[in-house]
Amino acid sequence: GAKVQSDPPRVPVSQLFPNNVYPVGEEVEYLNDNAYRTTNEEKRHLDRMNNDFLQEYRQGAEAHRQVRKWCHAHIKPGMSLTEIAEGIEDSTRALTGHWGLEEGDNIKGGVGFPTGLSINHIAAHYTPNAGNKWILGEKDVLKVDYGVHVNGRIVDSAFTLAWDSKYDNLLAAVKDATNTGIREAGIDVRVCDIGAAIQETMESYEVELDGKTYPVKAIRNLNGHDIIQHSIHGGKSVPIVKGGDQTKMEEGEIFAIETFGSTGRGYVNEDLECSHYAMRSDAPNVALRVQSARSLLNVIKKNFGTIPFCRRYLDRLGQEKYLLGLNNLVSSGIVEAYPPLVDTKGSYTAQFEHTILLRPTVKEVISRGDDY
Numbered sequence: 001g002a003k004v005q006s007d008p009p010r011v012p013v014s015q016l017f018p019n020n021v022y023p024v025g026e027e028v029e030y031l032n033d034n035a036y037r038t039t040n041e042e043k044r045h046l047d048r049m050n051n052d053f054l055q056e057y058r059q060g061a062e063a064h065r066q067v068r069k070w071c072h073a074h075i076k077p078g079m080s081l082t083e084i085a086e087g088i089e090d091s092t093r094a095l096t097g098h099w100g101l102e103e104g105d106n107i108k109g110g111v112g113f114p115t116g117l118s119i120n121h122i123a124a125h126y127t128p129n130a131g132n133k134w135i136l137g138e139k140d141v142l143k144v145d146y147g148v149h150v151n152g153r154i155v156d157s158a159f160t161l162a163w164d165s166k167y168d169n170l171l172a173a174v175k176d177a178t179n180t181g182i183r184e185a186g187i188d189v190r191v192c193d194i195g196a197a198i199q200e201t202m203e204s205y206e207v208e209l210d211g212k213t214y215p216v217k218a219i220r221n222l223n224g225h226d227i228i229q230h231s232i233h234g235g236k237s238v239p240i241v242k243g244g245d246q247t248k249m250e251e252g253e254i255f256a257i258e259t260f261g262s263t264g265r266g267y268v269n270e271d272l273e274c275s276h277y278a279m280r281s282d283a284p285n286v287a288l289r290v291q292s293a294r295s296l297l298n299v300i301k302k303n304f305g306t307i308p309f310c311r312r313y314l315d316r317l318g319q320e321k322y323l324l325g326l327n328n329l330v331s332s333g334i335v336e337a338y339p340p341l342v343d344t345k346g347s348y349t350a351q352f353e354h355t356i357l358l359r360p361t362v363k364e365v366i367s368r369g370d371d372y
């Protein structure tokens with residue numbers, strides 16, 4: 001009979017959509033061309049050419065939404081960050097059918113990048129390493145930022161959870177700002193104009209915490225980014241404040257539109273133990289002095305390629321005592337380290353993010369769901 005998703009989600013989405021046609025994301029007409037693109041025969045032809053790519057992307061987006069259902073139902077104060085991360089990752093692997101334990105499997109599909117679980121003043125790039133005992137608290141503001149990929153088509157979408165209503169305005173500011181960014185994005189649009197619009201929306205909010213009123217600030221050194229196959233960062237950034245560069249978005253490009261709001265400085269720097277890594281796509285061919293670095297590099301190439309990973313994924317593959325080798329790969333410029341990004345201690349940061357496809361005919365917010 002008709003397959004339905006289990007709880008926790010373990011039924012591959014390919015079994016829920018048998019004829020391999022997945023739900024279309026939110027389609028938005030481009031603002032600045034009065035429907036020329038929607039009707040133009042050549043643009044519609046170009047769109048039809050991309051069907052395999054679109055189905056892979058929509059499959060990943062459907063998996064992302066179904067994992068979110070588990071998140072909204074099950075992530076609660078009192079849970080450990082490790083339990084939350086593994087819950088998201090196991091569900092992602094089950095829904096895409098890629099458990100990532102055989103060589104090359106994680107390159108075909110599965111977890112798109114490490115499950116970000118950044119709390120309070122930590123804005124991004126935090127996921128627990130082995131042995132982390134951190135328990136989610138009632139007063140925490142948790143950013144859940146995880147990726148799902150199908151054949152290297154990475155869906156990057158994030159949301160913020162809080163259990164104390166005092167943070168409502170902070171979350172509302174960032175959700176509104178991200179939707180402003182999505183609305184302003186489009187073919188031939190300058191990224192600096194998007195950043196200015198995002199900042200204006202974001203900074204029209206303030207939040208009162210324990211008797212003190214804070215203006216919500218856009219975090220000026222965090223950005224959205226373009227996404228290319230098998231790589232979370234193609235090289236273009238989407239600023240979330242005014243004064244960015246004049247680079248234009250182009251037809252066919254894919255962007256992660258993400259904004260971050262803060263009650264702190266509105267600026268992050270690197271802090272805390274690193275968990276996130278990714279092999280550089282332009283990695284130099286240097287001779288490696290450290291034997292363990294050579295064997296570790298092979299494991300990374302065979303299991304991740306340029307898809308970002310974290311230490312827990314190396315543990316899961318049975319790697320041990322790899323830190324010296326990993327640090328050697330980082331200092332050799334072969335692997336990039338992405339330490340946690342933090343605003344001032346005691347501040348609170350929030351994030352919302354969607355992945356959008358700039359299709360020839362229409363802008364598709366591929367990761368849109370009925371939750372955000």
Ligand SMILES: COc1ccc(Cn2nnc3c2[C@](C)(O)CC[C@@H]3OC(=O)NC(C)C)cc1
Binds near residue numbers: 113114145338341
């Ligand atoms: C290694 O695992 C990852 C996971 C995601 C990304 C995607 N990304 N790349 N840069 C960023 C991101 C995030 C996680 O989207 C948002 C934060 C950050 O934004 C930003 O501007 N940072 C500046 C300080 C350069 C990269 C690597």
Ligand SMILES: [Co+2]
Binds near residue numbers: 157
């Ligand atoms: Co992201």
